Amino acid sequence: MNQKGGVGKTTTTVNLAAALARAGRRTLIVDLDPQGHSSLHVGVDLNAPGRTVYDVLIDDSEPPSAAIRPAVEHLDILPSTVDLAAAESELATLPEPHRRLDRALASLGDRYEFILIDCPPSLGHLTVNALTAAREVIIPMQAHFLALQGVVKLLETVRQVSQAYNPRLRVSGVVLCMHDTSSAHTREVVAELESFFEQSRQAESPWKFARVLRPAIRRNIKLAECPSFGQTIFQYAPQAPGAEDYAALGAALLKEWDAMLARLQANSPQDATA
Numbered sequence: 477m478n479q480k481g482g483v484g485k486t487t488t489t490v491n492l493a494a495a496l497a498r499a500g501r502r503t504l505i506v507d508l509d510p511q512g513h514s515s516l517h518v519g520v521d522l523n524a525p526g527r528t529v530y531d532v533l534i535d536d537s538e539p540p541s542a543a544i545r546p547a548v549e550h551l552d553i554l555p556s557t558v559d560l561a562a563a564e565s566e567l568a569t570l571p572e573p574h575r576r577l578d579r580a581l582a583s584l585g586d587r588y589e590f591i592l593i594d595c596p597p598s599l600g601h602l603t604v605n606a607l608t609a610a611r612e613v614i615i616p617m618q619a620h621f622l623a624l625q626g627v628v629k630l631l632e633t634v635r636q637v638s639q640a641y642n643p644r645l646r647v648s649g650v651v652l653c654m655h656d657t658s659s660a661h662t663r664e665v666v667a668e669l670e671s672f673f674e675q676s677r678q679a680e681s682p683w684k685f686a687r688v689l690r691p692a693i694r695r696n697i698k699l700a701e702c703p704s705f706g707q708t709i710f711q712y713a714p715q716a717p718g719a720e721d722y723a724a725l726g727a728a729l730l731k732e733w734d735a736m737l738a739r740l741q742a743n744s745p746q747d748a749t750a
């Protein structure tokens with residue numbers, strides 16, 4: 477999530493999910509943005525009839541699996557269309573509006589190892605649903621002037637939702653998108669972010685263990701081109717720097733998640749399967 481638009485949320489959701497799927501992990505993308513960008517990015521035809529995440533949130537007469545469509549091997553998507561914009565106000569009329577997505581995803585059981593939710597650029601009901609359903613928050617962003625202020629505001633929202641609805645929510649960190657390592661200014665912003673996270677180790681908060689995730693995703697035109705072909709970077713340009721960076725980010729996160737799962741299993745086998 478990131479309440480700012482154009483920072484790399486969709487690009488990261490789709491290509492990180494594709495990296496996990498390529499590692500043989502059953503992965504689902506939930507497109508929670510009414511713009512439907514991640515649905516288009518994996519080649520869903522949004523004009524074809526079919527249930528979408530809107531139906532899953534508002535009308536539970538059919539199971540969520542009825543809205544899920546295959547994208548590539550091991551990767552499925554719960555797509556969205558512009559209809560989803562109406563859900564912002566319609567959700568407010570339903571009981572426990574913040575928990576609709578959580579309930580729907582829980583009903584999928586262990587069908588997926590990873591579910592990545594692409595959030596809209598706002599902090600409304602849809603984003604609160606995502607934060608209530610999630611275990612971890614990943615913040616795609618660019619290392620620009622005032623980046624830290626945006627992150628601090630976003631973290632406050634995460635804290636509020638965590639306190640109200642989801643105490644186990646954790647911020648894993650930021651993914652630097654469209655990254656330019658040659659700029660001195662960029663390096664300063666990254667140093668500032670890192671020192672902010674270091675200071676956060678002292679107190680309890682959902683971002684106590686957050687960090688700048690590595691590698692950063694370099695600016696790469698192939699990443700900007702592939703959505704219009706309805707392809708992930710691994711289909712469109714598997715040799716491009718963008719594919720290399722998302723594959724490496726996926727491998728780094730998988731290593732941590734697998735280690736965490738092994739620790740949980742050793743300590744308490746029941747918690748680990750939940």
Ligand SMILES: Nc1ncnc2c1ncn2[C@@H]1O[C@H](COP(=O)(O)OP(=O)(O)O)[C@@H](O)[C@H]1O
Nearest residue numbers: 481482483484485486487654694695696699700
């Ligand atoms: N690493 C990158 N290099 C080049 N272009 C990128 C990169 N990451 C994202 N883009 C492009 O920047 C624009 C915004 O990215 P997007 O992922 O759609 O952001 P958001 O979902 O936060 O609005 C898109 O046109 C996307 O293709």
Ligand SMILES: [Mg+2]
Nearest residue numbers: 485486509513
């Ligand atoms: Mg987007």
